[in-house]
Amino acid sequence: MSERGEGAGRVDDAQLAVRAAGGDRDAFGRLVERWAPQARRVARAVLHDPDDADDAAQDGFLSALLKLERYDPGRPFGPWLMRIVANAATDRRRRRAVRRAEPLDSRLPGGSRPDTAAEQRVLGERLRAALAELPERQRLAVALFDGEGYSHADVAAILGIPEGTARSDVFNARRRLRVLLEDWREPR
């Protein structure tokens, strides 16, 4: 598991959630601090515009705050929260006319392994553009599985789809990304 909301080893998420549900501001603040990076990345996997993504992530946190009493402390907090955030992002995307991505070729300069900050930035732009070419559910699936370290079962629970479909979405997303980023070379 690569990264689960940067929360491992500290005060249990479930304890914080229970305290936050009881009106503990500090507990909610700690949950936000802990899970904000992941929530923002997940929202951005749906919404290309970073400001829209942050709005959606905020919507997700506020929605989660209202639903905290319904959270089962016996289950992992991350998938529960990410499902809310993903839904918030999807809702926002549906409400707004999302800018259509430009043709991929015009935005993807050829490149090799990014060694410098500038190259990292270029890779980020290329990857975001490549993600924009994927169906939304595949974007989320690969971002949750490879990016955030969730299992296929967790991805399925977050997206509300069968596990086999989640597995297929991850596979198809990876395959498509390979095509779109085929001139990018891995470090050796």
Added chain:
Amino acid sequence: MTTPSPFDHERDPVLGEALRQALDPGGPDAFVARVSAAAGFGQPVYWDVLAGWARPGIAAAVAAAMAAGFLVGRIVSGPPSLDEALVPSEAMVLESQGPPDAGVVFAVFDR
């Protein structure tokens, strides 16, 4: 990025790191502050102060309104002028069938 397989249960660490970097918007502190503020947790000082002022403020406003109402009432319903006071007495004297009652005539001067 490694060659994908539909049977692959392993994550691709290179792709994962690239995804996290590509999707990371940065500026986490500002976002956390923004969410806390939106949740009503970000400005406890203002709200606590206002809440602390609420009851004394309302009580003071009620007291001020009552005092103002009392003063206005006193001004509006002040003692009648001599002319106003005499008019009904004159009418009573002139319209009376019997002899004038000295008590009525001099009643206004008793005020």
